[in-house]
Amino acid sequence: MRAFTSARYTVSLGHHSYPMEKYRLVPERLIAEGVLHDDDVCEPEAASVADVLRVHTPEYVDALMNGTLDRKALLRLGLPWSEELVRRAFAVLGGTYHAARAALEDGVAANLAGGTHHAFADYGEGYCIFNDHVITLRRLRAEGYAQRFLIVDLDVHQGNGTAVLCRDDDQTFTFSVHSESNYPARKERSSWDIGLPDRTTDEQYLDVVTDALPRLLEQCDPQMILYQAGVDVLAGDRFGKLALSLAGVAERDRVVCAFARRAGLPLVVTLGGGYARDINQIVEAHCRTITIAKRIV
Numbered sequence: 001m002r003a004f005t006s007a008r009y010t011v012s013l014g015h016h017s018y019p020m021e022k023y024r025l026v027p028e029r030l031i032a033e034g035v036l037h038d039d040d041v042c043e044p045e046a047a048s049v050a051d052v053l054r055v056h057t058p059e060y061v062d063a064l065m066n067g068t069l070d071r072k073a074l075l076r077l078g079l080p081w082s083e084e085l086v087r088r089a090f091a092v093l094g095g096t097y098h099a100a101r102a103a104l105e106d107g108v109a110a111n112l113a114g115g116t117h118h119a120f121a122d123y124g125e126g127y128c129i130f131n132d133h134v135i136t137l138r139r140l141r142a143e144g145y146a147q148r149f150l151i152v153d154l155d156v157h158q159g160n161g162t163a164v165l166c167r168d169d170d171q172t173f174t175f176s177v178h179s180e181s182n183y184p185a186r187k188e189r190s191s192w193d194i195g196l197p198d199r200t201t202d203e204q205y206l207d208v209v210t211d212a213l214p215r216l217l218e219q220c221d222p223q224m225i226l227y228q229a230g231v232d233v234l235a236g237d238r239f240g241k242l243a244l245s246l247a248g249v250a251e252r253d254r255v256v257c258a259f260a261r262r263a264g265l266p267l268v269v270t271l272g273g274g275y276a277r278d279i280n281q282i283v284e285a286h287c288r289t290i291t292i293a294k295r296i297v
């Protein structure tokens with residue numbers, strides 16, 4: 001299975017709570033464990049400004065690239081601006097796009113970053129600068145690779161930016177399962193939202209997802225699945241209120257992968273969030289996601 005990653009994915013944020021190191025540690029560990037071989041690990045070509053402008057406004061993109069976002073915009077984004085951070089954002093977009101192209105050829109592929117579902121057309125939010133899923137699907141569509149998409153967003157936080165950006169797109173179905181009481185306080189409307197109560201455990205969570213996935217295909221006819229596999233659903237996550245175990249998250253990923261395989265749909269895996277206090281737990285959970293996805297092929 002091809003997995004996209006880059007040294008550009010990890011930039012220094014100084015003393016910041018965002019676990020940037022995971023983007024270096026996850027590929028390192030997957031290679032060390034033999035899950036990914038050298039041939040599987042691909043450096044993505046960065047996205048272009050034109051790709052980004054399919055989704056984001058010129059004013060926002062200009063301010064971001066020139067470092068002129070105002071204080072309010074930076075607070076909303078939650079990351080300190082730097083040229084490296086902007087370069088990283090374009091690299092990560094390239095990773096999701098090229099993973100999608102690889103998934104069309106191979107059935108499954110991953111970007112070892114991405115799932116930046118809180119980015120809106122004219123601003124970034126919640127550590128998300130650009131919306132990689134929506135930029136990817138618009139580019140694939142423009143290039144004629146695929147027209148109809150299903151976004152399965154199982155991060156603990158609702159995919160609010162994705163929901164708004166796809167609201168008038170009748171060929172993209174957005175499905176979000178999240179914690180009802182977590183950020184964002186104001187939920188947007190996805191095609192289908194399931195908000196779960198605090199401290200939802202493995203069994204309850206897996207029942208919901210296992211029941212919902214087949215029903216998605218009664219509501220849409222996608223050519224590809226873009227999966228946001230956030231691991232901030234784990235119990236004890238600093239920013240999540242659900243209570244899944246590592247085994248529960250792995251089972252969730254197995255359920256999603258089996259669903260994609262049964263439906264015969266290419267699956268693009270993106271990492272999404274994960275803010276456990278112990279970075280090893282974050283890395284372990286993401287690595288399990290990739291290990292499971294690899295078994296599809």
Ligand SMILES: [Zn+2]
Nearest residue numbers: 155157232273
């Ligand atoms: Zn999240």
